Amino acid sequence: MNALVAPALTQTHGLELLRAMLRIRAFEDRCYQLYGQMRIRGFLHLYNGEEAVAVGAFAALRPEDAIVSTYREHGHALARGVPMNRVMAELFGKQTGCSGGRGGSMHLFDVARKFYGGNAIVAGGLPIAVGLALAQKLRGEPALTACFFGDGAVAEGEFHESLNLAALWHLPVLFLCENNRYAMGTALDRAQAETDISAKAGAYRIPAAAIDGMDVFAVETAVTDAARGIRAGGGPVLLEMRTYRFRAHSMFDPQLYRERAEVEQWRKKGPIITLTTRLKALGLMSEEDYQRLQRECNAEVDAAVTFAERSPWEPVSGLERFVYAERHRR
Amino acid sequence: MQNATVAEAPVSLTYRDAVREALHAALRDDPRVFLMGEDVGRYGGSYAVSKGLLETFGAERIRDTPLCESTFVGAGIGAALGGMRPIVEVMTVNFSLLALDQIVNNAATFSHMSGGQLNVPLVIRLATGAGRQLGAQHSHSLEGWYAHIPGLRIAVPATIDDARFMLAAALRLPDPVLLFEHLYLYNMQGTLTEGLEQVDLERAAIRRTGRDVTLISYGWSLHKCLAAAATLAAEGIEAEVLDLRSLRPLDEATIMASVRHTHRALIVDEGWRSGSLAAEIVTRIVEQAFYELDAPVARLCTAEVPIPYAAHLEEAALPSPARIAAATRELLVSARGP
Missing domain, CATH: 3.40.50.920 (Rossmann fold)
Structure with missing residues (x-):
């Protein structure tokens, strides 16, 4: 994992990645407002600060790969290509939402895009990912399963069980740890005797690396490289993406556990500001280009809010649908 | 332990044999089916139910797992989502408590929570019950507890016919099914109803x-x-x-x-x-x-x-x-x- 070669930075690709991150940021900032206006409810976990992980990873993954995500998954869903309208409608609890209004922010699903959901039980998705990868292997599919989870999941037994099983059975799983340094309010060094998460993979003979999760190219390069190895039959890989959450854990978090200065310091090395500065410095983007990207992203979010607002509610008569599979439906 | 009279009546079999025949038929009839659990392979199953299946179907389909109930049950859910038809053996209902999160939070919810996009065609087999002096931690009867959960189907084969045919009925359903086999019944001797080829999973x-x-x-x-x-x-x-x-x-x-x-x-x-x-x-x-x-x-x-x-x-x-x-x-x- 130490011979990473960064792909040449082209203008087109650089702008693509920046746009994808700005799009997530615009979506999340709007969610924050909408929540304050009580137009979306429930738990809401925003992705601000972590955009490079989703955008870099999905730039390297393929449509045939299966995805398992967490409850902080708006960014994953959007980067995967789940239409923004359907994600926003889900947050509004509408019938047109990507889970028909039954999931909400923490449970976005899109089976056509092999997006197997936000899982709101910490580490609960890891065994599911192992099983999806087992099916891929047994069916001879040339695909892998990418499993997102946070640093909090590392304390759960299922993290260790899943790494062991994936390695033991040589399954095509890409374990993507989004280490944002806090499990809700508990800092990593207050939860883990060994804070180097990537080092833990060694106990299961899983190749691993720690990546600068604020650098979208570093993420893309690392995931491309790891995916190549997995697709070639190399078994599971773990990538620890070192990142930071700019906003509170959820909308009910007064953030008593961290200093404002710490947040400000991380904001300065945020993934969007870093890439923006870099593209401008290389002469690949003007301030005008940047403003145009912003406007386009905001317009898409506006349209998504309008779509969500105008969408119908699931009729209450459908309350008990889908508890069991509707066999003749599909 | 009433196997001395088997030779006299060739159609007579134990409940254990009936479950094994059900597994054999399921594995034979559908390449998507595989069996996974603790000691189902080389050991032959904690209650000797899967004895001999490893030799017939190989280690890919008779899959011994480490002791990690939560993860191998979750892997069963994932494999079901991925197009397989897994049969997961949780050695006893007592150990299924270690997999409760996967069963209740995932298997039971995915269909509804995804607006019907997902379904989980997973069968979990569990030994249940008391009567063998195994003490408190190996004698629970928690099937009624599981029956509380919308999204799960709970079935209990009590006869030789049901032991033989309920598994296939469970595999035909697109939902997660828990089959509870009472450990006291494994040695029960009986015969299959002549001509019976399938049973339903909903009728008393x-x-x-x-x-x-x-x-x-x-x-x-x-x-x-x-x-x-x-x-x-x-x-x-x-x-x-x-x-x-x-x-x-x-x-x-x-x-x-x-x-x-x-x-x-x-x-x-x-x-x-x-x-x-x-x-x-x-x-x-x-x-x-x-x-x-x-x-x-x-x-x-x-x-x-x-x-x-x-x-x-x-x-x-x-x-x-x-x-x-x-x-x-x-x-x-x-x-x-x-």
Whole structure:
């Protein structure tokens, strides 16, 4: 994992990645407002600060790969290509939402895009990912399963069980740890005797690396490289993406556990500001280009809010649908 | 341990054999099916159910797992989502508590929570129950607990026919199904009904007809009810014995039809009484057939203690044919009124 070669930075690709991150940021900032206006409810976990992980990873993954995500998954869903309208409608609890209004922010699903959901039980998705990868292997599919989870999941037994099983059975799983340094309010060094998460993979003979999760190219390069190895039959890989959450854990978090200065310091090395500065410095983007990207992203979010607002509610008569599979439906 | 007479009757088999035949047929008939669990392969299964399957189907399809119930049950869910038809053996219901999160938070919710996009065609087999002096941590009967959960289907094969054919019925369903095999039944000897090729997974069955009282049960307790009914018949009391087969969904139609016929009901459940499946059935009878009753609905459950080791204490804790017969007699006396 130490011979990473960064792909040449082209203008087109650089702008693509920046746009994808700005799009997530615009979506999340709007969610924050909408929540304050009580137009979306429930738990809401925003992705601000972590955009490079989703955008870099999905730039390297393929449509045939299966995805398992967490409850902080708006960014994953959007980067995967789940239409923004359907994600926003889900947050509004509408019938047109990507889970028909039954999931909400923490449970976005899109089976056509092999997006197997936000899982709101910490580490609960890891065994599911192992099983999806087992099916891929047994069916001879040339695909892998990418499993997102946070640093909090590392304390759960299922993290260790899943790494062991994936390695033991040589399954095509890409374990993507989004280490944002806090499990809700508990800092990593207050939860883990060994804070180097990537080092833990060694106990299961899983190749691993720690990546600068604020650098979208570093993420893309690392995931491309790891995916190549997995697709070639190399078994599971773990990538620890070192990142930071700019906003509170959820909308009910007064953030008593961290200093404002710490947040400000991380904001300065945020993934969007870093890439923006870099593209401008290389002469690949003007301030005008940047403003145009912003406007386009905001317009898409506006349209998504309008779509969500105008969408119908699931009729209450459908309350008990889908508890069991509707066999003749599909 | 009644295998000495097998040679005389070639069609005779044990419940264990019947489950093994069911597994064999499922693996033979559908390449998507595989069996996964602790010691299902080389060891042959903790209760010797899967003995010989590894040799026939190989290690890819008879898959020994490490001791990690939560993860191998979750992997079963994931494999089901990915297009396979996994059969996961959780050695006993007691250990399934380590996989409760996967069963309740994932298997049971994915279909509804995804707006019907996902379904989880997973079968989980679990040994359940007491009666072998295994102590509190190996003697739970928690199937009624699982029957509380929308999104799961709970079925209990109590006969040789159901042991042989319920698995295929479960595999035909697109939903997660938990099959509870009572550990006391594995050695039960019997024959398959001639010509039977499949069973359903939703209907209760009348195992003995009678006019005086309905004994409602499932699993090992069903056989205790049948024994009690034989005793009672000698006294002139004709008990109807109903095998629930499916604990979720409950076959209310068959239950109510029997109660309307006998006007009395005793529920026999190896689960504890408080918050039990027996309580649920009593309630439904009261809700739907109250004016048909000639006596209050009665129930006989396991004493509310962790199952003790000592044989006489364990015996005293569980429903027994003698206690079922006694409870039935009492029900008939109270029915006559003061």
